[in-house]
Amino acid sequence: MSADIDGKIFVGKSEKPEYLTLKLANRHGLATGATGTGKTVTLQTLAEGFSRAGVPVFAADIKGDLSGVAMPGEGQDWILKRCAEVGLDYVPDEFPVIFWDLFGEQGHPVRATISEMGPLLLARLMNLNEVQEGVLNVVFRIADEQGLLLLDLKDLRAMLAFVAENAARLTTTYGNVSTASIGAIQRALLVLENQGADKFFGEPALAISDLMRIDPRSGYGTINILAADKLMGSPQLYASFLLWLLSELFEELPELGDPDKPRIVFFFDEAHLLFDDAPKALLQKIEQVVRLIRSKGVGVYFVTQNPLDVPESVLAQLGNRVQHALRAFTPRDQKAVKAAADTFRPNPRLNTAQVITELGKGEALVSMLEGNGTPSIVERTLIAPPAGRVGPITPELRKVAIANSPVRGRYDETLDRESAYEMLAKRAAGDAPEEAPPAPGRGDTAAPAPTQADAAGGGGWISDVLGGLFGGGRTRGRMTIGEQVARQVTREVVNQATKAILRNVLGGRARATGAVSAPRATRASSAPSAGQSDDFAQIFNDFTGNTPTNRRK
Incomplete structure (x- = not known):
């Protein structure tokens, strides 16, 4: 079942078929709507379209509903009815899926090293203030200068203890290093560990290339599904992981310009978690990555309930829009409806703000980029149903999919090589010389020669x-x-x-x-x-x- 045509993904039908142009898919997008209005089904429809076009997809699965895409669909009555309404012949299909899980329970473990995460995201993850973030930057700087690898939480904890012990002499080089700030960071690390972050930080770290696989049998792009139902209990960890993933893509992928189709597309569900209480420096980084990652051939699609959840500087970068129903029960809801209506290119036949509150389940206002990159006139659209199964698969079927995964065995066992923790332990035992930081303004200048x-x-x-x-x-x-x-x-x-x-x-x-x-x-x-x-x-x-x-x- 597919009404896709070359270079386009069929989204649904208004008075005419509505398509997402692959060449403009890296201009990013936004899918919003209240709970129960059909956002998850829309996300699955788009993910299947990208996969059929040979584009890998990464999607966070908040409720577990997306896992059904790994199995052929079932001709339920509402699906057959919707197919007739949009002019499709229903043909079930299944798609290549790799399941991932930061905790290693419902998919392959996903790991990143402390060094890869960096002090900015770590500070946000631990909710540090500016002073504590400055101390964390000092810790990273000293580790880098002394060749101490920061791979997991015990490495960072050992490095913090080392800096605390040598705070007096390090202050002359790096500025004031307060033991109180070190203690606050150590306590924040303990909270992270209790939330399961110790399973996320370490090796082997996730290789971006494993997210960009093409199935050799079907030619479909792999749909990578991150099990996020448990992860939502640690929203800062979830948001920091997604931002780290974007940053890694931005740094690793070469410039591509405007390709005929994206290299990979990301769907970030519950996107408001990326921006809640984010400091200004982090918001600037998100905006920069979203703006520039387009030229790397990466499309980013934010999925959230309210368009006001996304900062205006980021919202301006999202060209492809799908707006499900919003409920205007409160003054903030009414403001959100007006804001959503104002972002669309007006349709003289529609009162956009009024229609947003009248949309039924599976209906949406759709405006996609077309031609030379200008948004199309907004249209009231019936969204096409997915070809894969709608709803979660059983734990047994998930285990079978994990066992047959192309990355099976690559990430399942933790690797613990020599890093800061082991090296500092050797120094404390006297087996290795301790390196002193350079004097202020002298770089690596040696100490004065003896007389x-x-x-x-x-x-x-x-x-x-x-x-x-x-x-x-x-x-x-x-x-x-x-x-x-x-x-x-x-x-x-x-x-x-x-x-x-x-x-x-x-x-x-x-x-x-x-x-x-x-x-x-x-x-x-x-x-x-x-x-x-x-x-x-x-x-x-x-x-x-x-x-x-x-x-x-």
Whole structure:
């Protein structure tokens, strides 16, 4: 059963057939409507159309209803009636499906590493404030500079503990690192772990290529279904995963321009979770990805109840629209109806705002991009029924589909290779040298070279006296950056004070004995002036406490 024509997907029938043009499908889209108005069936119809065109699909299955697409449809009465209304001959069909599940229960496990997720999405996932997000960025920076892999939650927890232990010396390089902020992040990690995030973070990480498969037997694009019924209990994890997936596609796929059909299409159900309480920086990232990922050949379709759930900056990027019924029971609902009506290209034969509240189940206002990318006039449309089964499949059939999956065995076992947790454990045991962060503004500049006095075992009694003022005299073993700087300052002061003492002593002895071993001009130029002698003496006095009163005593 298909009324698709070359380069187009049959969506439904108004006064004429309504099509989604594949060449314009990467201009993204929006499907909205109240609960029970037929959004899920519309999503399945579009997903099947893309699959028949050889375009892989990724869809989040909130209620489990989409899983039926893996089995041939059944000629229920309402399906046969709708086929007659839109002019179709009903022919059941089945589609290649791969089931995924972040918790590994109803599909293949989906994993991402901590490093791939990045500090911005992690901060949103843990609901951190700006200060805590800044500390998290410091942790990622230190891990990167010291070659410590952040793969799973125990790696991040170990890295946070390392930063907390070394907060005093890291502050001079990276800014204030508060142990209170570290503690807050650790508590947020514990909450994530209780929600099952420890199963999501790790390896083997999901390869984007496994979402972009074409079935070799039928030529259909694979429909990837993410089991999200349990995931909805952790809405921040769900939203962060979807954003991570978009970001990975954006970074990995090369530029393609405007292809004849998309490389892959994403349907994000309950899209409002992506934007609820999202900070400005994250909203800007979403807008940027949605705007630019089109040229990668990726189409993104948001599915939500209310068009007001999507920020205007993102809404402006969504060219293909399917609007199911909205109920105007509250002032916000009335505002949503007006907003939805205003986004369509007007039809002089329809009162769009009124029709939105009158639509029946399986009806929608449809406006698709056509021609040179302009939206078509909005039409009241009967949506075509799916060819696959409508509704969920049984757990037994799901297990059979997972067992016969082309990625079977690739993600089922967790891989735990050496990373930050193991490397920091070795350092604590003394098996590996600890790397100090670079000094501020010096990059990887080495510590000051030792002087001859250092090589001989120390800088003499003056160095010991002055070094004691910095808290320790001669240094044994590894020094921190602050200690290295203090020691260098000490050397400079010792050198200046020593020269001042010698010049005073030698100058005084020469004047007392009347020595004239050098020409007058040479002595005049080399001997320190009274002002210089007083300056050096003052330096020495300031550091040793040798005031004139003390000397007289």
